[in-house]
Amino acid sequence: MRHHQKGAEPQVLTENKNEWQAAYLADKGNATARYRYRHPEIKNSLLTETGHKCIYCESKIGHNTPGDVEHKAPSSLYEYLHFDWTNLTIACTECNRRKGAYDTVSDPFLDPYLPDIEARIAHHGPVVVSAAGDVGAEIGVRRLELDRGRNDLMERKVEKIVEINHLKNRIIQCGNPILRELLEADLNRRCQIDQEFSGMVRSLI
Numbered sequence: 001m002r003h004h005q006k007g008a009e010p011q012v013l014t015e016n017k018n019e020w021q022a023a024y025l026a027d028k029g030n031a032t033a034r035y036r037y038r039h040p041e042i043k044n045s046l047l048t049e050t051g052h053k054c055i056y057c058e059s060k061i062g063h064n065t066p067g068d069v070e071h072k073a074p075s076s077l078y079e080y081l082h083f084d085w086t087n088l089t090i091a092c093t094e095c096n097r098r099k100g101a102y103d104t105v106s107d108p109f110l111d112p113y114l115p116d117i118e119a120r121i122a123h124h125g126p127v128v129v130s131a132a133g134d135v136g137a138e139i140g141v142r143r144l145e146l147d148r149g150r151n152d153l154m155e156r157k158v159e160k161i162v163e164i165n166h167l168k169n170r171i172i173q174c175g176n177p178i179l180r181e182l183l184e185a186d187l188n189r190r191c192q193i194d195q196e197f198s199g200m201v202r203s204l205i
């Protein structure tokens with residue numbers, strides 16, 4: 001989990017959110033009115049903001065890991081936040097399902113848009129652990145099951161660890177300074193926020 005900065009609200013949302021909200025509240029059974037937050041301009045802005053990753057587990061959103069626009073505070077409980085830009089982000093299907101309608105407004109959780117997020121968790125191999133005594137972080141980790149189960153996620157994280165360890169060994173053993181510099185640049189790139197599991201990768205080096 002990394003600390004993400006909120007980007008600028010997309011124009012299509014600024015221009016239409018009041019109308020969309022009114023239409024949604026007038027007919028909540030209408031799928032077109034309900035899912036207007038999935039507009040490509042909104043989704044693309046969110047994907048750019050999150051590095052095309054789930055904000056919770058850092059999986060890249062794509063073919064193997066589908067994801068969608070996520071309401072940080074569940075809009076089933078907070079209807080007025082249904083089209084609220086600061087409440088919208090991206091999560092993978094697996095994290096989204098585990099989070100469910102958990103009330104992140106009244107109860108403690110993890111919010112990757114808050115600056116202290118990276119100090120509240122640590123990485124033990126593929127397993128995420130919460131900082132001692134941090135109830136909100138522990139609830140977040142346990143609810144999202146970032147600490148156990150989730151075999152597919154754990155397997156992909158272990159593959160990443162093997163890949164990073166291989167790269168680290170190549171750097172140590174590399175006798176050519178030019179190649180070594182290129183390998184080090186590769187390793188640094190994998191720690192950048194838009195890279196899959198970058199929080200865990202940073203903990204490995």
Ligand SMILES: [Zn+2]
Nearest residue numbers: 054057092095
């Ligand atoms: Zn996820």
